[in-house]
Amino acid sequence: MAAPRPPPARLSGIMVPAPIQDLEALRALTALFKEPRNRETAPRTIFQRVLDILKKSSQAVELACRDPDQVEHLASSLQLITECFRCLRNACIECSLNQNSIRNLDTIRVAVDLVLLFRELRAEQEALLTAFRCGLQFLGNIASRNEDSQAVVWMHAFPELFISCLNHPDRKIVAYSSMILFTSLNAGRISDLEENLNIAINVIEAHQKQPESEWPFLIITDHFLKSPELVQAMYSKLSNQERVTFLDVVLAKLMAEELLAPDEVTAFLRHAELLAGSFVDQCRTVLKLMSESDTEDEEVLATVRLLDVLCEMTANTELVGYLQVYPGLLEKVIDLLRLVHVAGKDTRDLFSTSGSVDTGEVSSAADGFKSHLIRLIGNLCYKNKDNQDKVNQLDGIPLILDSCRIDNDNPFLTQWVVYAIRNLTEDNIQNQDLIAKMEDQGLADASLLKKMGFEVEKRGDKLILKPVSDAPQSE
Structure with missing residues (x-):
């Protein structure tokens, strides 16, 4: 692809300043690089020219960093810088040849230095923010799917660029610098x-x-x-x-x-x-x-x-x-469930049972907490005889059964109790016998056990806990 000719030095008898010629040429290139075929045929000399404009324009930014009074005179330089970055950004889209050519001209270092100067200025100008954003987009594009470019970006950008940009008040700058970090x-x-x-x-x-x-x-x-x-x-x-x-x-x-x-x-x-x-x-x-x-x-x-x-x-x-x-995890969960359960019975606090089903949105940190404690106990006891026995030894089974009541702050509480009891009693005769004796002694509600999918059957002198035929499935 041949480089576009710069606009004529005179338009209708009026002299056109060089920066304006550069800006128009850059805009033409930016538009051309939207097409893959133009990107693939771009000569290296074009990128050298863009880099020269970028370096020259950055001098005004350096001056403004030393002398804040010069910030208000940055408009034309920022326009050129922005268009340079847009041009280079577009040239790098899915084109490793251009990524390599631009990288080999040391453009990444120049771009990173300029972006850091932008952060140092801290001027509230939309033109400055636009140049800032375009510079980051260029760095993201040149690093995309190009390990060599990623290494060079990392070498020049880390850590200063990320320290400067990830907490920037402008949301796009944060997003673009995150893109560079992810890519690199x-x-x-x-x-x-x-x-x-x-x-x-x-x-x-x-x-x-x-x-x-x-x-x-x-x-x-x-x-x-x-x-x-x-x-x-x-x-x-x-x-x-x-x-x-x-x-x-x-x-x-x-x-x-x-x-x-x-x-x-x-x-x-x-x-x-x-x-x-x-x-x-x-x-x-x-x-x-x-x-x-x-x-x-x-x-x-x-x-x-x-x-x-x-x-x-x-x-x-x-x-x-x-x-x-994991040492102490199951014990801590049972201990916490006991404290929460007692607190819910004795006081009218965030752990107390609501007594009715509510379909509104949950808003409190306590919502579902008891359900999740019981779910965790059930998971920790899944096909694990040692943990099943440990819950029994810690008197956790009566605690879990007593938790099975309607509570709008703990959605699916009954289902998680059913799930936990099933995991506690699976292939565990001792735990099955405990629940059967609780029902016989009136310590476990038979109707509640039935809702959970169990019933107690007396066989001679023995009480057997068995699933009812229409037992609900566990969650």
Whole structure:
């Protein structure tokens, strides 16, 4: 493709300044590079010319950084810079040849330096923001599917560009810098984030502020969650609000239709250890929910979300075996269920039973908490005789049965009780006998047992707990 001719030096007898000629030529190139065939035939000399214009225009930005009074005179330079970036951005779209040519001219270093100057200016000009955004888009495009360009972008951009841009007030700048980070990261560069945890934390914060943006979410799921070392180092530094955001992403990953890949399973076993330990250490913080004034406590919300994650982890056949033997987890869950259950009976707090079914939206951190405790107990006892017996020894079975009542703050509570009791009694005669004796002594409601799919039959001197023919299916 031949380079477009610059506009004539005179138009209708009026001299045309060189910057205007450059701007018009750049706009023509930008339009041409929208077509794949033009991108594929572009000569290297065009990119050298664009780089020369970019370097020359950046001098005005450098001057404005030294002398703030010069900021108001940046308009024409910013126009040129913006069009240079647009031109280069378009030239890199699905064209490794152009990516390589532009990279070999050292354009990435010039672009990164200029973007950092933009952040230093901190001027509230739409033209500046536009140039800023286009510069980031160019860096994202030149790195896309090009490992050599990714390495050069990382070399020049990390860590300053990400430190400068991930917490920028402009949402597009945050999104575009997240795109660059996602594109450039690989397993070998994750260790760099361990030494710059603020960048990883800024990604969590970016997702918290912009949940609709795909790039921060993808950075967490496709990069962070594959590195147990990074997650462990980062988690301890997160605020409780940031932990809730991070745990929401973990939940989304666990609940996705795609199964965890083998390398992800290995990483998630380490995550399970971290999160189970955190829950064991801080689970009693949820008792603050006994006071209405503490319902917004962020530490409580983080603990509630930990429980949600552990429920999903123990629903995963690859992870449940590890958590079933995690020291102290089952004991803590039963202990917490007992405290919550007693509190709900004795006081009119957030754990007290509502007594009616409500189809409205759940709004309190306590909503579903008891259900999830019972679900977790059921999961931890799934085909695990030691845990079945441990629940019996801790008097957990009467506690679970007593929890089976209508409660609009705990949707599906009855179903999870049924599920837990089934897992507690499967191939466990001792637990079956305990429930049968409870019914015989009036400690377990026969109609309640029937609703749960069980009935007690007397055979000679023995009481047998057996499923009724129309027993409901477990969740």
